[in-house]
Structures are given as structure tokens and as C-alpha cells.
Amino acid sequence: MNETDRGPDPLPEIRNIEVSDIKAVLRLGLGDFLKAPLFGLFFSAVYVAGGLILWRIYGVAGQEWWLAPVAVGFPLLAPFAAVGLYEVSRRIEAGETRPWGEILGVVFAQKDRQIPAMAAVIIVIFLFWVFVAHALFALFMGLRAFTSGTDIITLFFTGNGPLMLLIGGAVGAGFAGVLFAITVAGLPLLLDREVDFVTAMIHSTKAVLANPIAMAAWGAVITLILFAGMVPMFLGLFAALPILGHATWHMYRRLMQP
Secondary structure, eight states: OOTTTSOOOOOOOBOOOOTHHHHHHHHHHHHHHHHSHHHHHHHHHHHHHHHHHHHHHHHHTTOGGGHHHHHHHGGGGGGGGHHHHHHHHHHHHHTOOOOHHHHHHHHHHGGGSSHHHHHHHHHHHHHHHHHHHHHHHHHHHOSOOOOSHHHHHHHHHSTTHHHHHHHHHHHHHHHHHHHHHHHTTHHHHHHHSOOOHHHHHHHHHHHHHHSHHHHHHHHHHHHHHHHHHHTTTTTTHHHHHHHHHHHHHHHHHHHBOO
């Protein structure tokens, strides 16, 4: 019987973690990045390039203000970079070699598993957030065109701008929170075991709910690091994404019994 014909694997037991575990997994994530830096740079390159392309497109179109909602939603796509980094960390943890062909082969093999279905969920959430951002802008600002840096400042900090930022930020945080809950352990679980994506999302959410304080703190740390990485023209993501990707694998190992 081949791997695709076997039944689902048993789900790992959810464990309790502490806020102090965040420092430990970040240290492990940094260590994995330093041990295999080229993998981290390779898997994060697509996001840096994507961010720069978006920056250029909106700049040329005179729609710089759209960078705000896109920047809020951009981290929602970060899990796409994670699978290869998870595999690298898994191999470092197991003391295995890390040939490029095998790592990329594992990533490519996911097309026949459940991760593409999870990827579809992530994309739908991101696109729905962009739609909601459009609706919020229309609701608070009406049909207006902004084409310069001065207009952006006027947009966000006068009139209905601050209220739009407040409500939009809260709604964006809600989207990010849902995505965080279903993917923080769900994505590494899909790589680690043969389970369906719905089961992985539910089990991941259960792990988050079982550790609300620690996981809320972990989500906040991820958000801060990602936004810090986006500030210098997205170039900081070359370090932020690999470290967080590796660290998320180690967080999964702490959340769920190997």
C-alpha cells in the first residue's frame, strides 16, 4: 500500500505551553536559519519580490494609500513560505542531510496532499480582507482619489480617517487571528502527518484555545516581526520570514506531542 492509500494518521496530543516558550522557539528558529541560510533566503525571496512589485504597482497607479490594507493583509500570505522551512527544521532536528533536491522535492510533493487546500483557504481569507478594506474605505471616505503622499496623510489622519483606521485595524486583526488559529499548528501538522486540512485546522484551533495567553503573545510577536520586516521596502522579510518559519515548526513541536 502506498502513502496516498493509507488511512489518516492519529492526531498528536495537545500540550500546554508558556509564554517563555516563545523566546526558546525564536532562538531555535534563528539557529536553524544560521545553519541553513540559503534555504531561508530562497523561500522568502518570493515575498520580498511580491512586496516590491505591489509597492511599484500602487505607486505608478497613484494609489499609494492601498498599501495600508495590503500591508495589513500581506502577512496572511506568509504561511506559503513555511513548508520548505518546516522541512529544513525537521531535518535539522532529526540530524538528517539537507540536499536541495530533496527539500524542493518535499515541497513539490505537497501538491498531492492537503496543503494546497489549506493554501486555498489562506488566499480566500486574504482576498476577502481586501474586499472588506475596499468596503470600509467606500463607507468612510466615499468616492475620492488620492495621488500623493500629502493626500495619504490627509486621508488617514483627518476627518473619518482615524475612525476608519481604528475599525479597519480591528477587522484586519480579526482576519489575522482566524488565520493564525487555523495555520499556526495546522500547516506543520499537514507536513508532519497524513490528515485532512479541515481536521488540521480544527486541531490547530484547539491548540490555540488550550493556550490562549501564550498563543496570543506568539501571534503578537509574529505580527511585530513581520511588520518590522516590511518597513525597509520589505527587505527585512529576508530574515523575518525564515526565522519565523523555523520557529513555527519548533512551536508546533512544543504544542503537540511528537
